[in-house]
Amino acid sequence: MIIIDKEKCTGCGACVRDCLNKTLILKDGKAEWIRECFRCMHCIAACPAGAVSVDDPEYDMEEVFPIEEASCFIPAEKILNLIRSRRTIRHFQKRGIEKEKLDLLLDAGRFSPTGSNAQNVSYIVIQKEREAFNSVAMRAFRTYNDPKRFAEVYPPPYARDRMDFEDDEFLFKGADTIILTICPRDDNAAIASANMELAANGMGLGMLYVGIFVRLVNRDPSLRQYLGLSEGDHVATALGFGYPDVRYYRTVPRKPARVRWM
Numbered sequence: 001m002i003i004i005d006k007e008k009c010t011g012c013g014a015c016v017r018d019c020l021n022k023t024l025i026l027k028d029g030k031a032e033w034i035r036e037c038f039r040c041m042h043c044i045a046a047c048p049a050g051a052v053s054v055d056d057p058e059y060d061m062e063e064v065f066p067i068e069e070a071s072c073f074i075p076a077e078k079i080l081n082l083i084r085s086r087r088t089i090r091h092f093q094k095r096g097i098e099k100e101k102l103d104l105l106l107d108a109g110r111f112s113p114t115g116s117n118a119q120n121v122s123y124i125v126i127q128k129e130r131e132a133f134n135s136v137a138m139r140a141f142r143t144y145n146d147p148k149r150f151a152e153v154y155p156p157p158y159a160r161d162r163m164d165f166e167d168d169e170f171l172f173k174g175a176d177t178i179i180l181t182i183c184p185r186d187d188n189a190a191i192a193s194a195n196m197e198l199a200a201n202g203m204g205l206g207m208l209y210v211g212i213f214v215r216l217v218n219r220d221p222s223l224r225q226y227l228g229l230s231e232g233d234h235v236a237t238a239l240g241f242g243y244p245d246v247r248y249y250r251t252v253p254r255k256p257a258r259v260r261w262m
């Protein structure tokens with residue numbers, strides 16, 4: 001439940017105003033939580049007095065920190081430069097990603113927004129079993145290496161009739177750690193993935209989206225079994241992370257945005 005510390009509450013109404021589902025009211029000059037909600041926690045964030053908390057074993061109030069104490073503001077130009085200078089990495093060093101960095105990446109996903117605050121993105125992190133995983137993935141991929149079936153997993157116009165895969169790193173290009181996001185909604189997983197990529201760049205890591213693998217894993221029973229996926233589990237994104245073994249010296253041009261101003 002959402003708890004209001006009546007001693008600390010000044011009755012300013014900031015939480016009531018920002019409550020999407022009107023589950024907070026002001027009563028006798030103090031905020032009161034009157035019914036269950038989807039726990040977006042805006043009330044915790046909006047309270048200047050720190051009077052609001054959540055009592056739920058799934059949430060840890062120790063994680064909450066005052067925004068002014070952290071350097072949360074990054075000028076837009078810097079954010080845009082980060083977005084413009086990130087590149088898909090397809091050459092990785094043979095260097096393992098430290099556990100603390102992986103935890104930080106997962107936090108970048110975890111703290112990303114989800115529709116109705118569903119927090120319904122889960123993750124499979126493949127690091128120790130990377131070689132075995134790549135070999136199972138490539139075995140599955142090779143079964144589509146036939147002119148009739150190739151477009152199922154490798155869509156035109158880039159697909160060739162058939163490809164020669166010299167090694168098991170074809171899909172993930174030697175990435176040290178593969179993270180699969182599992183989510184019924186692609187949008188939630190895509191937002192988490194994009195934030196993870198930016199966080200990776202901020203730690204000297206690089207990332208590769210592997211769309212081919214997503215198409216493969218969502219249709220190949222052997223691969224799904226290997227990963228322990230249940231029938232309803234939808235793999236939304238497949239991400240390869242590692243220390244880049246390539247350096248980019250400049251940004252690239254993009255087509256103008258197709259925009260209709262109304």
Ligand SMILES: Cc1cc2nc3c(=O)[nH]c(=O)nc-3n(C[C@H](O)[C@H](O)[C@H](O)COP(=O)(O)O)c2cc1C
Nearest residue numbers: 086087088089090171173208209210211212213252
């Ligand atoms: C959803 C998605 C799926 C992708 N799938 C693959 C893939 O399977 N293999 C690959 O080498 N690159 C893949 N890419 C990388 C794109 O080819 C790359 O983003 C694009 O060429 C632009 O290059 P940049 O990311 O360096 O700006 C994918 C990118 C996205 C966003």
